[in-house]
Amino acid sequence: MADEVVLLGFWPSMFGMRARIALAEKGIKYEYKEEDLRNKSDLLLKMNPVHKKIPVLIHNGKPICESLIIVQYIDEVWNHKSPLLPSDPYHRSHARFWADFVDKKVNGVGGKLWDTKGEEQEAAKKEFLEMFKTLERELGGKPYFGGETFGFVDIALVSSYTHLQVFYERFCKFRMEAECPKIVAWVKRCKQKESVAKSLPDQKKISDFLSKWFEPDVAED
């Protein structure tokens, strides 16, 4: 029996992009179903009754939820090509640490920039730059976070990058190319990969989406 693979997503979601990139890296064919988050489908509510969130990967009828867990699942099930996590336990724990860093630190600070003003916003800007500096140090001279090949941490971070770019262009004075040249080169390298290029949405569309998301009244004027 052929595998039946379905992905429930929402196009601007960085978490959904992670699953798409991982599936593309493995060359897995799947059916993509776009969710309307204001009117969630019965399928989504049935497949992820605890969080009721996308993405959900449905593999032969069974749901896998939470984006980093989905990427690990994809790597473990389709292990015939493009390993995403290292095979050595220490290096695997290192990859998990940095993917977790992206979830805990990177993904919260963008919203903080938009939601705050004055001193609080200045603190968020400082945090934002420090976070990138930390990532720049971790990347070092390697082409990808895991080393020579594109993997787990690259997927976790590059999926957020389109959003992050909107945030720093809008709120931060620093020039990314000057502050974190290795990160900028890494993003370009990632975007040259077909799996990434075809999974990331257009920068302008994400910018418009985030404006409406954070400032619905202004956007509707």
Add this chain to the structure above:
Amino acid sequence: MADEVVLLGFWPSMFGMRARIALAEKGIKYEYKEEDLRNKSDLLLKMNPVHKKIPVLIHNGKPICESLIIVQYIDEVWNHKSPLLPSDPYHRSHARFWADFVDKKVNGVGGKLWDTKGEEQEAAKKEFLEMFKTLERELGGKPYFGGETFGFVDIALVSSYTHLQVFYERFCKFRMEAECPKIVAWVKRCKQKESVAKSLPDQKKISDFLSKWFEPDVAED
């Protein structure tokens, strides 16, 4: 060369307890070093420069940080006995989902109970009970979260339980035995295991610690 295993911890930390239980399950001998979190050791700052937090497992000089990542590392390296995660990728993703649920939902709501008042606190109480009901449903008729044997999700949750008990006894009117009898039976079952019994601190000591943590002025009077 024998393995050199060191654990940096702080006795009331539920995250530190996770690492201790996992090491005990595997029968690994290690050196435990208690940290003073107001005056962190050079070793901690060197081994976890990003988060500067315990627990850190140092295995032959290499650091592994973040409690759930540590437990997975322990399971992968010392795989000769007591598997903590299932071998099947789907069941493994399921275990990761519920351990992640504990991190995202369970561990935040206790502090919310203490930090809020009035309507906000009532909402936190409701959330607290719903969270336990969700866990009760997930446990169902199984002896442990993973099925017949003690594993990853059990470690994640039982480490928090001593703290959770302080929270619900102090703030919530519900009787745990009446609302979630399966969870109560599960806790007793876990505590009968030597690995858990010797890793969890005394309930009264945790209660005193949390009072000082959340209400330092009152506790010092």
